[in-house]
Amino acid sequence: MGEKQKVVITKLVIDALKPRELSIIDLAAILCSIDKVEQVSISVREVDVKTETIRITVQGNDLEYPIISDVLVESGIAIRSIDEVSAEKP
Amino acid sequence: MSSSHNLSSVETLLIANRERGRRTTRAISERIKVLKRIKFYIDTLDAGGILRRYFVMNGFDGALAVMGIIVGSYMTRALNPRFIVGASIGASIAMAVSGFVGAFITERAERLREIKELERSLFTSLDKSVLKQAVNMITLLAAVIDAIAPLLFALISITPFVLSMWSLLPVEIAFYSSLTIICLLLFSLGALLARISDENLLKYGLYMLTSGLAVSILGLLLGGVL
Numbered sequence A: 001m002g003e004k005q006k007v008v009i010t011k012l013v014i015d016a017l018k019p020r021e022l023s024i025i026d027l028a029a030i031l032c033s034i035d036k037v038e039q040v041s042i043s044v045r046e047v048d049v050k051t052e053t054i055r056i057t058v059q060g061n062d063l064e065y066p067i068i069s070d071v072l073v074e075s076g077i078a079i080r081s082i083d084e085v086s087a088e089k090p
Numbered sequence B: 001m002s003s004s005h006n007l008s009s010v011e012t013l014l015i016a017n018r019e020r021g022r023r024t025t026r027a028i029s030e031r032i033k034v035l036k037r038i039k040f041y042i043d044t045l046d047a048g049g050i051l052r053r054y055f056v057m058n059g060f061d062g063a064l065a066v067m068g069i070i071v072g073s074y075m076t077r078a079l080n081p082r083f084i085v086g087a088s089i090g091a092s093i094a095m096a097v098s099g100f101v102g103a104f105i106t107e108r109a110e111r112l113r114e115i116k117e118l119e120r121s122l123f124t125s126l127d128k129s130v131l132k133q134a135v136n137m138i139t140l141l142a143a144v145i146d147a148i149a150p151l152l153f154a155l156i157s158i159t160p161f162v163l164s165m166w167s168l169l170p171v172e173i174a175f176y177s178s179l180t181i182i183c184l185l186l187f188s189l190g191a192l193l194a195r196i197s198d199e200n201l202l203k204y205g206l207y208m209l210t211s212g213l214a215v216s217i218l219g220l221l222l223g224g225v226l
Helices: A024-032 A065-074 B034-045 B048-075 B081-122 B130-157 B159-165 B171-197 B201-225
Strands: A008-019 A037-047 A051-060 A078-088
Touching: A008 A065, A008 B081, A024 A037, A024 A051, A024 A065, A051 B081, A065 A078, B034 B048, B034 B130, B048 B081, B048 B130, B048 B171, B048 B201, B081 B130, B081 B159, B130 B159, B130 B171, B159 B171, B171 B201
Parallel strands: none
Antiparallel strands: A008 A051, A008 A078, A037 A051
């Protein structure tokens, strides 16, 4: 019988809405300090009076989405959708 | 809008790594020094300006209130150091309490209104977010500055009369020294504003000083008449 191999998430692309008060530089550093996150890139897609629509790309080894989403919520970010996921068997 | 701090301060920002189930929550806030966190909150809400305004306006009020008491005592030929120190401390405590309560309530109301508008724009609650924490901290900070500024300026202004109370300084010298200290404080406040706005130091210093001089000259003239 073959053993089940653990599948790890290596990339997440999240579409989110953020308040303009929070800088994407700060947000990138906050996300990058999470365990197992190795790389973060954030791009601003749309700018509104009070908010900005951003695309967050998080890469690492064995990413934990619940933790990432909790951190985003605590930073005042509203997650709209997960647009892309990469998973692999290490 | 905050965009001007470097990554070394950013790495100490408030973030919680929550782990579901058996693993424990590790909050980086335990490692954050209080001052760095306060700076982050001030930068995030762009609150530096309002805090500076509270400091200058209320420091101005404190200094001029003491000047009014001193000049009023002179006008009525009642230059009693004990009375002046007591009245000034009483007035500055009243200003501190009024400043704290007033600033706390008004800042909180304004900032919560902004948070609620943001929640409507984001379609999400910000109760657990760093923005709500920043609002709470900035509200408290504004209230504390609003309280401390008049108290500090008033206490500095009456120092010569405190010395006079202990018979270390003659009353007349305490009177003129106190007025001089108040004028210097007012000039310094003006200079601070000039520094902030990159304007002429002397001009702003003199603007503030003139207001103080107007009170003292008026008082001294009326004192001559009464």
